[in-house]
Amino acid sequence: MLNLISSTWEWLVGMLPEPLRPYAMPILAITIVLNVNLGVCSYLILLERKLSAWMQDRHGPNRVGPFGLFQPVADMLKLLLKEDVIPGHVNKVLFVLAPGISVFTTFLAFAVVPFGPVPSNLSPGDGQFPFIIAPGVDLGVVFIFAIGSLAVYGIILGGWASNNKYSALGCLRASAQVISYEIPLGLSVVGLAMLNSSMSIEKILINQASHGLIGWNIWYQPVACVIFFIAAMAEAQRLPFDLAECEQELIGGWHTEYSAMKWGLFFLAEYTHVITISFLTSILFFGGWHFPIIAEIDSAYPGATLVKVAVLLSKVFSVIVLIQMLRWTIPRFRFDQLMGLAWKGLIPLATVNVVLVMTVLQFKVYQLWLFPLSMATFVAAGLMATQSTRPFERRGPAPVEEQGHGGHATAH
Amino acid sequence: MPINAKDVEWVEEPPMNFWEATFLPAVVDGLCATGHHVTHFQSVTQMYPEVASDLPKHYRGVHRLNRDDAGRVKCVACMMCATACPARCIDIVAEEAPKDDPKWVDRDKFPKSFVIDELKCIYCGMCEEACPVDAIEMTHIYDLTGMSRQEMMFDKEKLLSVFDQTKDCGLDPVRTHKGRLGPASDFQQLPTLGPATAVLGDDRSAKATSPGVIAD
Numbered sequence: 001m002l003n004l005i006s007s008t009w010e011w012l013v014g015m016l017p018e019p020l021r022p023y024a025m026p027i028l029a030i031t032i033v034l035n036v037n038l039g040v041c042s043y044l045i046l047l048e049r050k051l052s053a054w055m056q057d058r059h060g061p062n063r064v065g066p067f068g069l070f071q072p073v074a075d076m077l078k079l080l081l082k083e084d085v086i087p088g089h090v091n092k093v094l095f096v097l098a099p100g101i102s103v104f105t106t107f108l109a110f111a112v113v114p115f116g117p118v119p120s121n122l123s124p125g126d127g128q129f130p131f132i133i134a135p136g137v138d139l140g141v142v143f144i145f146a147i148g149s150l151a152v153y154g155i156i157l158g159g160w161a162s163n164n165k166y167s168a169l170g171c172l173r174a175s176a177q178v179i180s181y182e183i184p185l186g187l188s189v190v191g192l193a194m195l196n197s198s199m200s201i202e203k204i205l206i207n208q209a210s211h212g213l214i215g216w217n218i219w220y221q222p223v224a225c226v227i228f229f230i231a232a233m234a235e236a237q238r239l240p241f242d243l244a245e246c247e248q249e250l251i252g253g254w255h256t257e258y259s260a261m262k263w264g265l266f267f268l269a270e271y272t273h274v275i276t277i278s279f280l281t282s283i284l285f286f287g288g289w290h291f292p293i294i295a296e297i298d299s300a301y302p303g304a305t306l307v308k309v310a311v312l313l314s315k316v317f318s319v320i321v322l323i324q325m326l327r328w329t330i331p332r333f334r335f336d337q338l339m340g341l342a343w344k345g346l347i348p349l350a351t352v353n354v355v356l357v358m359t360v361l362q363f364k365v366y367q368l369w370l371f372p373l374s375m376a377t378f379v380a381a382g383l384m385a386t387q388s389t390r391p392f393e394r395r396g397p398a399p400v401e402e403q404g405h406g407g408h409a410t411a412h
Numbered sequence: 413m414p415i416n417a418k419d420v421e422w423v424e425e426p427p428m429n430f431w432e433a434t435f436l437p438a439v440v441d442g443l444c445a446t447g448h449h450v451t452h453f454q455s456v457t458q459m460y461p462e463v464a465s466d467l468p469k470h471y472r473g474v475h476r477l478n479r480d481d482a483g484r485v486k487c488v489a490c491m492m493c494a495t496a497c498p499a500r501c502i503d504i505v506a507e508e509a510p511k512d513d514p515k516w517v518d519r520d521k522f523p524k525s526f527v528i529d530e531l532k533c534i535y536c537g538m539c540e541e542a543c544p545v546d547a548i549e550m551t552h553i554y555d556l557t558g559m560s561r562q563e564m565m566f567d568k569e570k571l572l573s574v575f576d577q578t579k580d581c582g583l584d585p586v587r588t589h590k591g592r593l594g595p596a597s598d599f600q601q602l603p604t605l606g607p608a609t610a611v612l613g614d615d616r617s618a619k620a621t622s623p624g625v626i627a628d
Contacts, residue, residue, distance in 0.1 A: 057456045
């Protein structure tokens, strides 16, 4: 079966003119990633609606098709066929551009994320499926963060071009939040980069896989993992961090004025972002496609590649489900709490974590000491948080209304 | 009134302990709670059109006119329900019971026509409360439809047929005085009642020759 597919593919590539042949495989990868991503996004939305329904003792969407399985199709059709309203008071160019920027940047960030075991001897044109759109990017992590922070342009432009106070407030909040959380996000990965002496996502993955289960970065960087996860959720504007679009205060936040497919694009961008951060979390901290016994670095049984892909995808799926469950579990932060968490909690913790890694590397201590050390840091931070809270002072007596204050007080 | 400082109690939020300050245990706790709902899924949603909804016992649906043992309409046409009705949807025409008919010998009045406008009705249940002989009751039937407004004016026959439909279905038992008229319709000697409160010596209204007229 696989042979048949690969020989058909080779025949198809052979049909192409010579200079185009090296591009065939990347284009195939891009096509697969884009289309799978779109389909998966719509079904993740269904999953999220079902999950939230089950959590709240409801049934969730169950009218379209068996168990509501065709609901995404109905949703997509609705979004496509709805009237696309562009209000008269908006800046039309930026208003139309903003959803495009959002989707473009989130998809672009996916370019350096491996979604399977990337072959080590990859060269263009040798017929191996790369399992990554852009192989061999040595600054993969930095690339993702750079592109990810570009995504805020979509939000800012959308909110500003809407010419609406709710949108403006939403996009201001979004920019403040994204800029604040960039720092812990970046700092949490610095430790990883130092431990693996590489910024390439593929290399970090291979490094973990070659050391077995004990090589997973979660054992060396547990606190960094938590920081990364929290900061990445904040970057993706997922609840509990969706201050930018909180309905009670800002109607719809920065996409108040958007409707139909333009709104759908924002939504798609958010979900793609969630998928990307789930990939990153499982690749950077949980060993990617590695799993003891069934998917080791040297497992070469037939179909091992598919098993590795399956292992990676199930890890990613678990992280996505965790993110979705968190959304329906934790209430939204207040804005000062959000900022406090980043600046007073995550950034100092991440910095201490980086210092720990540097110390361990400098003095060539056994690296697993990082696990207890990280835990100790976490406990210390918790203790500092409890101990530094000033005891509540008893407030003074309640303000007593003055007697004889004009005719008002005597009239009671 | 000015607030008395003594009455004011300040409620402080309790200081966080170590585990609360680190947030994560609380998050895990929350995830356990929501996850438990997912794994032990028990829906509170009723799948209405497919599955009949589970109505409370006191549900107030379409009215019915109860029958007594003899199969006659229980209503004695006292107009209490029509008077109590806030929506004024009950229209009763009373008639004297045919005294020469042995079937009606124990009855004074009966409704010649009894029409409830089910579209006007607000289903408050006041008629049921007001009825002294428990003749009008509300049932569990809520899905009533009609092709015209006229169809939704339920007359005596229709209301009696609702009784025939619902009396044995279990959801709408005849609640009180099954088969008999209520105590209000019984002829009986009421005991003379004394005044509820002691009458003061200078209460002029108590000395009045006829009620409502106070003599100087």
